[in-house]
Every structure is written in C-alpha cells, then in structure tokens.
Amino acid sequence: MLKDIASTLRPAFMMTALFALLLGLVYPLVLTGIGQALFPAQANGSLIRSGDRVIGSSLIGQAFTSDRYFHGRLSAAGKGYDPTASSGSNLGPASAALADRVRTDLATLRTSPDSPVPADLVTTSASGLDPHISPEAALFQAARVATARKLSLAEVAAQVAAHTQQPLFGVFGEPVINVLELNLALDSLPASGASSKR
Amino acid sequence: MTTFAGWLLIFGFTALVALLAKPFGLWLHAVYEGRRTVLHPVLGPLEHGFYRLSGVDPQREQGWRAYALHLLAFQVVTALFTYAVLRLQGVLPLNPRALPGLGADGAFNTAIAFVTNTNWQWYSGEAALSNLSQMLGLTIHNFLSAATGIAVAFALFRGFARTETRTVGNFWADLVRVTLYILLPACILYAVFLIASGVPQTLASTVDAATLEGARQTIVVGPVASQEAIKMLGTNGGGFFNANSAHPFENPSALTNLVQMLSIFVLGAGLTWCFGKAVGNTRQGWAVLAAMLALFLAGASIAYWQEAVGGPVLHHLGVAGANMEGKEVRFGIAASALFAAVTTAASCGAVNAMHDSFTALGGLVPLFNIQLGEIVIGGVGSGIYGFLLFALLAVFIAGLMVGRTPEYVGKKIEAREVKLAVLAIAVLPLCILGFTAIAAVLPAGLAGPLNKGPHGFSEILYAFTSATGNNGSAFAGLSAGTPFYNGLLGAAMWLGRFFVIVPVLAIAGSLAAKKHTPASAGSFPTTGPLWIALLIGTILLVGGLTFLPSLALGPVADHVTGLAGTTY
Numbered sequence: 178m179l180k181d182i183a184s185t186l187r188p189a190f191m192m193t194a195l196f197a198l199l200l201g202l203v204y205p206l207v208l209t210g211i212g213q214a215l216f217p218a219q220a221n222g223s224l225i226r227s228g229d230r231v232i233g234s235s236l237i238g239q240a241f242t243s244d245r246y247f248h249g250r251l252s253a254a255g256k257g258y259d260p261t262a263s264s265g266s267n268l269g270p271a272s273a274a275l276a277d278r279v280r281t282d283l284a285t286l287r288t289s290p291d292s293p294v295p296a297d298l299v300t301t302s303a304s305g306l307d308p309h310i311s312p313e314a315a316l317f318q319a320a321r322v323a324t325a326r327k328l329s330l331a332e333v334a335a336q337v338a339a340h341t342q343q344p345l346f347g348v349f350g351e352p353v354i355n356v357l358e359l360n361l362a363l364d365s366l367p368a369s370g371a372s373s374k375r
Numbered sequence: 376m377t378t379f380a381g382w383l384l385i386f387g388f389t390a391l392v393a394l395l396a397k398p399f400g401l402w403l404h405a406v407y408e409g410r411r412t413v414l415h416p417v418l419g420p421l422e423h424g425f426y427r428l429s430g431v432d433p434q435r436e437q438g439w440r441a442y443a444l445h446l447l448a449f450q451v452v453t454a455l456f457t458y459a460v461l462r463l464q465g466v467l468p469l470n471p472r473a474l475p476g477l478g479a480d481g482a483f484n485t486a487i488a489f490v491t492n493t494n495w496q497w498y499s500g501e502a503a504l505s506n507l508s509q510m511l512g513l514t515i516h517n518f519l520s521a522a523t524g525i526a527v528a529f530a531l532f533r534g535f536a537r538t539e540t541r542t543v544g545n546f547w548a549d550l551v552r553v554t555l556y557i558l559l560p561a562c563i564l565y566a567v568f569l570i571a572s573g574v575p576q577t578l579a580s581t582v583d584a585a586t587l588e589g590a591r592q593t594i595v596v597g598p599v600a601s602q603e604a605i606k607m608l609g610t611n612g613g614g615f616f617n618a619n620s621a622h623p624f625e626n627p628s629a630l631t632n633l634v635q636m637l638s639i640f641v642l643g644a645g646l647t648w649c650f651g652k653a654v655g656n657t658r659q660g661w662a663v664l665a666a667m668l669a670l671f672l673a674g675a676s677i678a679y680w681q682e683a684v685g686g687p688v689l690h691h692l693g694v695a696g697a698n699m700e701g702k703e704v705r706f707g708i709a710a711s712a713l714f715a716a717v718t719t720a721a722s723c724g725a726v727n728a729m730h731d732s733f734t735a736l737g738g739l740v741p742l743f744n745i746q747l748g749e750i751v752i753g754g755v756g757s758g759i760y761g762f763l764l765f766a767l768l769a770v771f772i773a774g775l776m777v778g779r780t781p782e783y784v785g786k787k788i789e790a791r792e793v794k795l796a797v798l799a800i801a802v803l804p805l806c807i808l809g810f811t812a813i814a815a816v817l818p819a820g821l822a823g824p825l826n827k828g829p830h831g832f833s834e835i836l837y838a839f840t841s842a843t844g845n846n847g848s849a850f851a852g853l854s855a856g857t858p859f860y861n862g863l864l865g866a867a868m869w870l871g872r873f874f875v876i877v878p879v880l881a882i883a884g885s886l887a888a889k890k891h892t893p894a895s896a897g898s899f900p901t902t903g904p905l906w907i908a909l910l911i912g913t914i915l916l917v918g919g920l921t922f923l924p925s926l927a928l929g930p931v932a933d934h935v936t937g938l939a940g941t942t943y
Contacts, residue, residue, distance in 0.1 A: 181441070185448035188547055191429035193452045196554070199421075200518045201511035204559065205576075205601040208566050212576035212600065215567070220576045222596045222624070224584070231584040234594055236573055236623040239586045246587065250704070254618075260594045261501055261581075263618035265701040265729035267852035269830035270686040270738070271933055273942040275700065279692050293695055300689075300700040303621030303711075303728045309704040348380050348387070350629025351707035360587055 225357070232361075238308040239357055244325035246363070247310070247318050249356040250297055251282070254305025266301040292317070309353035312341050326363065336362055376696065377683040381709030385675050388633070388713060389668055392640045392752070396664055399641045400648025406552050407529050407649055409433075418555045425551050433551075436542035439884025442530055443877050445546045446523060450490050450873070453519060458486040460512035461504075470505035471580045477503065484861035489516035491872035492524060492754055494606070494613030494724055494847040495864060497856040501595040501616045506580060509615060514602045518562075521609030521642075522553040524756025527876050528646055529553075531760050532653040534883030535784050538891045543883045557642070558609060565604040565638065573627035574600040599624055607638040610754040612724030612847040620714070620727040621703055632710055632727060639723045643752040646759040654784040658902040663762060666910040667720075670751045674740045675716035681737035682712045687937045701732030712737065719744035722754030724847025731826070731834065731850040735934035738850070739926060742837055745844040747918040748803055754845065757872075760879045764796040766901075767882075769913040773899045782898050785891045792882050799878040804921045806843040806867045811836045811925065819859035825852030828943030829936065833929035838864060843871035 212220035223235045233239050238249045240258045255262035268275040282299045295313040315337045323333040340359045344350040405412050426433050437445065460467065461482040465475045477485065481498060488495040494517075498504070504513075526549035533543045570576045575596040582594045599615045603625055606613060616622040626632055644664060651660020685698045697708045706714070711728035718725050719741035730741050744751060750762040766783060771793045774781030781788040814820030814835050823838075824831030830850075837850040842864040849855070855864065900906060 181444055182448065185445045188429040188431050188445065189448040189452040192425065192449060192547065192550070193456050195425055195428060196453075196519060197456065197511060197515050200515040200554075200559075204562070205510045205514060205598045208563065208570070208601040209576050209578060209598055211567060212570040216570050219573045220570050220600075221579070222575045222577070222582055222594055223573050223627075224582060224594075231582055231594075233584045233586055233592060234582075236627050237592075237594055238623075239588070239592060240590060241588060243588060258592065260592065262499065263501060263616050263622050264499070265618065265621070265732060265851070267729055267731040267825055267850070268700065269731060269826040269833075269850075269852070269933070269943075270698070270734045271688055271828065271830060271937040271942050272826055276688050276692065276942050279689060279694060283692060283694070293693065296685075296689070296694050296696055296699040297704055299694055300698075300702075303701050303703050303726070304616075304618035304623060306618070306623055307703050307705075308623055311704055344380070345629050348383055349633050350705055350710065353705050357587065364587070 225361070233357055235355060235358060236308055237306050241356065241360065244321055246360045247315055247322060247356050249310060250307050251299070251301040252305040253301045258306060260306060263304045263306055265303045265305065308355050308357060310356055312337065312352050312354060315354045315359070322363070328366070333363075377680055378709070381679060381683065384709050385672070385679060385713050388636060389672055391637060392644050393664065393668065395637065395641050396644040396648045399645025400652065400660070402557065403525070403642070403645045403649040404652045406556050407532065407653060409548065409552065412556055414556050414560060422551055422555055426547070429547065431547040433545055433548035435545060437545055438541045439530070439543050439880045442543055442546045443880045446526070446876070447873065449546075449550070450523070453516065454486045454490045457489060457512045457516060458482050461485055461508055464505050464508050467505070467507050469507035469578065472505070474503065474505050480858040480861040481856065484865045487865045487868050488847065489513050489611070489613060490520060491845050491868045492520035492609070492611055492722060492757065493842060493845040493868045493872070494611045495842055495849070495868060496613055496617075496847070497861060499617035500614055506578060506597045509602060510598055513613060514605065517602065517605040517609045517611040517613065518554055518558050519550070520611065521558060521605070521755045522550050524754055525553045525642070525646070526550050526756065527879055528756035528760045531763060531879055531883045532650055534886035535654045535786055537887045538889065540887050541884070543880070543887055558605065561608055562601070562604040565608060566600040568634070569600040569603055569631065572631045573624070574603055574631070575624055576600040596624070606725060607635045607723065608642065610639055610643065610721045610723040612718065614725060620725045621729070626727055629705055629710065632706055632714065635725070636714055636717045639717050639721045639725070640752050642755045643721055643758040646756065650759055656784070656902070659784050662902045662907055663759070663766070666907045667751050667762065669907070669911060670747070670914065671716065671720050674720065674744050674751070675713050678716050678733075678737050678740040679709055679712040681734045682708050684734070686734045687940065688942060691940060698732070698734050698737070701729030703727065715741045716744065718848055719846060720749065720751035720753070722749040722757055722845050724841065726848050729851060730837070730848060731852045735930045735937055738833070739930035741848065742833070742840060742930065743918065743922065743926065745840045745846045746803070746807065746922045747914055748800070749844050749846060750914065757845065757875070761875065764799055764879070765914050765917070766910060767792055767796045768800070768917070769910050770899065770901065772913060773909060777899065779897060782892050782894070783901055785893065786886050786889050787892050791885050795878040795882045795885070799875045800917065802870055802874045803843060806870050807836075807840050807922070808925060810839040810843075810863055810867050814839070814860075814863065817859070819857065822857070823853045823855060823860060825854070826943065829929055829932035830943065833933065836925055836929050839867055842867035845872050
C-alpha cells in the first residue's frame with residue numbers, strides 16, 4: 178500500500194506543476210495578449226473617456242442623484258455602485274427590512290396614487306452595478322429630467338427612445354436603457370450641455 | 376406575469392441543449408476512446424511531454440483501486456498547491472493592490488472548494504484576491520476538477536462497456552486528454568468571444584474613474600474572460616467577482632447570458648450521448664437525457680412562474696408584478712429564473728441573480744435541484760455518474776417488482792453494485808441534513824443568517840446543500856466567512872465529492888469484471904418511456920422523501936407565512 182502511494186507522488190507533483198504552468202499562466206497570458214491585440218476597448222473594461230479622463234465604464238452603473246440626470250437602480254454594492262464590493266441586498270421574500278426600504282422609497286418616488294412605480298426602481302440589482310433600467314423606469318423619470326433641464330418632455334422622451342436597446346431577435350433579453358449613456362447624451366444636447374455642472 | 380417570449384426562451388433553450396448533445400458527445404467519445412483528433416498535430420507533443428516528465432505510461436491500464444488512488448493523490452497535491460498560493464498571496468507577484476494572504480481557515484475552505492468543483496466562495500473576489508491568485512490558484516482547478524469529473528465518468532462507462540477485465544482506464548491519460556483536447560481549446564475560443572462581448576482580460580487590477588456627477592469610482596478589472604470561460608464550461612461556477620455572472624463584467628449581455636447557460640450544459644448533455652455510444656446503444660444515452668430534460672423543464676417552469684408572479688410583500692405595498700429584487704434588468708425574469716434552474720441542475724453554481732431574494736417557491740427550485748444530487752444534466756462527469764447511480768437503483772426496484780436479477784446495459788446488477796450506489800447516494804442526506812442540524816443549533820451557526828424567520832433556516836440549509844452537492848451557489852446573505860462555516864462547509868464539500876467518486880469507481884471495477892449479459896425477452900427495456908418514467912419516479916422519490924421535511928421548515932413555511940402577510 179505504501180509503495181502504491183509512493184508511486185502516485187511523482188505524477189501527482191509533476192502534473193500539478195505542469196498544469197499550473199499551462200493553465201494558470203500560459204493560458205490566461207496568451208488570452209490577455211489576444212484580447213489586448215484584437216479587442217483592446219473591451220479587454221480593458223469598456224471605458225468611457227472624456228479627453229484623457231476616465232468617466233466610467235459603459236458596462237458599470239454609476240450613482241446619480243441630480244434631478245438633471247436619469248437615476249439607475251438601487252445598489253447594494255458598498256455605499257452604492259462601488260465596483261470593489263459588488264453585491265445584491267440578499268434580503269429574502271418575507272424580509273421586514275425589504276418591506277421598510279421599499280415603503281420609504283415609494284413615498285419619495287410616487288407622484289400620484291394612479292402612477293405605479295416601476296419595479297426596477299424600488300429593487301436592488303443582483304450585482305449592485307446594473308448599468309440599465311427599463312423603458313418604463315426611464316419614462317417615469319422623464320418629466321423630472323425635462324423640468325430640471327428646461328427641455329420639453331417630448332425631447333427627453335425622444336432621447337429615451339433613441340437609447341432603448343431591444344431584445345436580441347425579440348426573444349433574448351429585455352428592452353433596456355443604459356443610464357450612463359443616456360445621461361451623457363443629455364449632457365451633449367446643445368441646449369443643456371454647456372450648463373452641465375462639471 | 377409570464378410571457379410568450381419567456382416560455383419560448385425556456386423551451387428553445389432546452390431544445391438547443393438536446394441539439395448540442397450529439398456533436399459534443401462525438402467529441403467526448405473520441406477522447407474517451409483515445410482516438411486521434413484534428414487537434415493532435417498541435418497538442419499531441421504537449422500531451423506526450425506531460426507523460427514523459429511525469430513518468431506516466433498512458434497505455435498502462437489501472438484497476439479501480441489504482442485509478443482512485445492516483446486520482447486522490449492528485450487532488451491532495453493540487454489542493455495543497457492552491458492553499459499555499461492563497462496563504463502567500465501577499466508576497467507573490469501580480470498583486471498591485473498589495474492584498475494580504477488569506478487566513479488559514481479561509482484558504483483551507485477555498486482550496487477544497489475549487490478542488491471539488493464546488494467553488495463555494497466565502498470571500499468577495501474583487502476585494503480579497505490578486506490576479507495571480509485568480510489565475511494560478513483558482514483557474515487551474517476549474518480545468519482540473521472538471522477533467523477529473525469526466526475521467527471518473529469515463530472509468531464508469533468502461534465498467535459497463537468492458538467484460539471480464541480488472542481495469543477501467545488510466546487516470547493520467549484521461550485527465551490530460553480531457554484537459555488538452557476538450558477543455559483548453561474550447562475555452563480559448565469561448566474566452567475570445569467573451570472578450571469581444573465586453574468581458575475584461577487584462578493584467579491591470581483597477582481603473583480610477585471620475586463619474587458624471589464627480590464622484591470617484593474604482594473599477595476592478597483583471598483576467599476575467601479566461602476564468603469565466605472555464606468557470607461555465609467546467610460547471611465550476613466560481614466568479615471573478617462577488618456578484619458572479621450577475622456582474623456586468625462577467626456577463627455583459629443577454630447573448631453572453633444565453634451562451635453561458637448553454638456552456639454549463641453542453642458537456643454534461645454530450646456525456647449522455649457518449650455513454651450511449653460507449654455501451655453500444657445510443658438510445659440508452661437518449662433515454663438518460665430525456666429523463667434529465669423532463670426534470671429540468673419542470674424545475675425551470677416552476678421557478679419562472681413563481682418569479683413572474685412575484686412576492687406578496689411587495690405586492691402589498693403596491694409594487695405590482697414580477698420579483699425584480701436581486702435581478703439585473705438586462706436579463707429580466709425569464710433568463711434569471713432559467714439561469715437559476717440551469718446552474719443548480721448542473722453542479723455549476725454560477726448565478727446571474729441573487730437566489731436569496733427569489734420568491735419562497737422560486738428559491739425552492741434551485742435548492743431542490745441540488746438536493747436531487749445535481750443529476751439533471753449535472754456537473755461535467757459528476758452529473759452522468761451520479762445519474763447512473765440512480766439508474767442502478769431504478770433497475771433494482773424494477774427487478775424487485777418482476778422478481779428477476781436486474782440488468783442494465785448488458786450487465787447484471789447485483790448486491791455489491793446496489794450497496795455501493797446506496798452508499799454514494801447516502802452521503803447527500805447525511806452531510807446536508809446532518810451538518811444543517813448542527814449549524815441550526817450552535818451559536819456559531821446561528822450567527823450566520825442575514826434574514827430572520829424560516830428564510831434564515833433556508834440560508835443555512837442552502838449552504839450545506841450547495842457544499843455537499845458541490846454546487847457553490849448560495850443564499851448569499853449567510854455570513855459564511857467564519858472558522859465555523861469555513862471548516863464545516865469544507866468538510867461537506869470534500870465528503871460530497873470523494874465519498875461519491877470512490878464508490879463510483881468501485882462500481883466501475885465491479886462491473887468491468889462481469890460478463891456481458893445479452894438482452895433477452897425477460898429483460899426490462901431501459902430505453903423507452905416506461906423506463907424514463909421509472910427513472911424520474913425513483914429520483915423524485917429518493918429526493919422527496921429525504922428532503923421534503925427540511926423544505927417544509929424553510930421555503931414552504933416562508934411561502935405560507937408570506938401569503939398571510941407576515942414579515943420577519
């Protein structure tokens with residue numbers, strides 16, 4: 178038995194070393210080379226720049242609080258949209274903490290009893306970094322953004338429509354709006370871009 | 376409300392899996408037999424270099440004991456290697472953020488989690504691990520644990536296919552061939568697709584951004600795509616980031632989401648075809664796949680229906696419709712519920728939505744899927760060998776009913792095989808219910824749950840179910856990064872993996888020694904609808920009888936009290 182075990186040791190150690198080299202170093206490094214050569218924008222995180230300054234990533238949501246901007250979803254990532262701490266709330270279906278949180282947010286968001294608040298605006302995303310909202314959630318905020326930017330509701334709604342991505346082949350995925358990209362588009366509109374608070 | 380598009384996604388996905396079973400089965404079967412493939416001119420020299428340097432003769436066949444011994448020695452050595460990498464993280468390179476090494480209990484838990492194909496993660500990847508730890512410490516296990524699972528399945532196939540021999544193959548040859556000719560080339564193509572779709576692949580660690588409103592945001596990047604590809608294809612499920620496949624950098628779009636779900640299932644589905652081919656009748660493989668897909672569709676449909684209906688707590692507050700807590704907008708309800716069913720039917724454990732925030736019955740589906748043994752397609756290798764244990768049990772029951780010695784694919788199934796199968800299956804309830812019971816009474820265990828009431832119990836039950844089943848998903852509110860949970864969950868993962876693998880290899884050895892028994896008029900046919908129904912019945916009966924009481928205390932109580940408007 179001891180001899181049997183001893184005979185396993187050389188292959189066990191050598192295979193570990195060889196596979197560590199191949200799968201732990203060569204494989205990811207070769208792919209890093211391929212990615213950086215063929216798809217540098219995506220491989221480095223789909224970053225959005227303004228001049229030489231990084232504003233964010235088109236795939237990572239940001240916290241928005243100003244009335245001039247569309248707001249994303251609630252975030253449980255750190256203090257909100259913190260990519261070093263991606264997380265959902267993990268509150269269960271019968272959680273009192275969840276009920277309290279939603280009740281508070283509804284009181285802030287609801288403008289009239291007849292306009293239901295879209296579910297994605299009062300729920301946290303799974304990652305805490307969700308870059309998207311639903312078209313309903315965008316239209317729900319359109320009047321506020323239009324007032325703050327002194328634009329017509331139609332102009333803002335047109336931007337929302339222009340930034341709505343439809344599902345792939347009509348089946349895969351949901352209609353979504355990238356909040357950061359929509360807000361960047363609003364900032365670049367001639368009437369309001371100059372007065373942006375940056 | 377469920378939608379037509381949602382049902383189309385679920386049924387279309389299932390049809391795609393059935394379509395991919397044969398092409399992937401053919402590929403797997405070529406490697407099972409050790410045939411030359413188109414990849415041999417490139418990778419053949421590498422394969423032989425591995426054998427030469429390791430002193431392995433790939434032609435030398437092993438009996439089941441030697442196969443198991445070499446397999447276990449390899450697992451122990453690779454586990455120690457990763458333990459060392461994680462402990463020494465602070466002094467190793469590729470760590471620009473100067474993250475410290477993990478503690479002893481944490482490194483122990485993580486090393487076992489990745490060796491056993493569980494990939495349970497008590498830590499948050501973006502906060503705790505350097506790029507080197509992710510690549511060298513973890514990515515290698517995503518390959519090797521997957522290849523080990525397929526190797527065990529191959530050994531079992533040989534047990535059925537061979538007659539009157541003592542050997543079941545060579546572990547090293549199976550391990551190297553599966554890794555080099557299947558996993559590595561597939562992952563290279565897959566990772567390039569992921570990078571093109573937006574998954575980062577860089578040695579940088581963080582990017583500082585100044586947001587539109589002027590706040591500072593530290594964006595974590597890294598070699599994500601290379602790990603993501605094998606994480607899915609090898610049914611590992613350990614994410615680069617805490618949020619796993621819900622993180623936009625791991626799973627940026629609806630298209631990547633679809634491909635990720637398919638990639639969890641393709642090798643497992645392919646192995647059913649490979650099994651049929653190996654035992655000389657592909658209809659045997661199709662029967663297995665049909666039983667699996669029927670169970671899968673039932674679970675996915677219930678999860679989708681429940682999540683689309685939504686939970687009573689939010690409904691009472693006037694938030695109508697589906698349950699979006701813990702879900703991403705780009706996936707929506709259908710693709711989130713489907714992903715949850717896929718990842719737990721297989722032993723993957725990647726998540727694109729937070730299972731903890733599912734509705735009570737929507738969250739019961741992933742839990743029950745794991746408790747059934749992750750044999751609905753299942754983990755790569757572990758799914759088919761786990762399923763075949765239930766097939767042995769089913770022919771045994773059928774044999775009792777008609778009073779004949781049971782046979783399955785040309786082998787008489789006798790007391791020894793049935794005892795070993797029951798031994799392997801018994802690990803699930805022993806570890807899941809036993810460890811849950813311990814954690815549910817000790818203060819160190821009760822300190823874990825985030826949620827109160829029945830859902831807190833569900834969090835504990837899910838953790839030990841996930842660990843024993845080698846799944847790795849979680850009701851993630853549980854604070855599991857404590858010595859108590861790290862130790863106990865580590866034990867559950869080890870037992871759940873190797874106390875199944877060793878009996879399976881023993882069955883392989885026992886079957887290989889038997890004569891071939893040709894089917895006669897009195898044989899119970901194991902290809903038709905009657906057989907498929909018997910299989911499903913056996914699986915549900917064992918799983919149901921064993922776990923229903925625990926489910927009643929958790930999700931079912933959660934559901935019933937929720938309907939009455941109770942919150943905790």
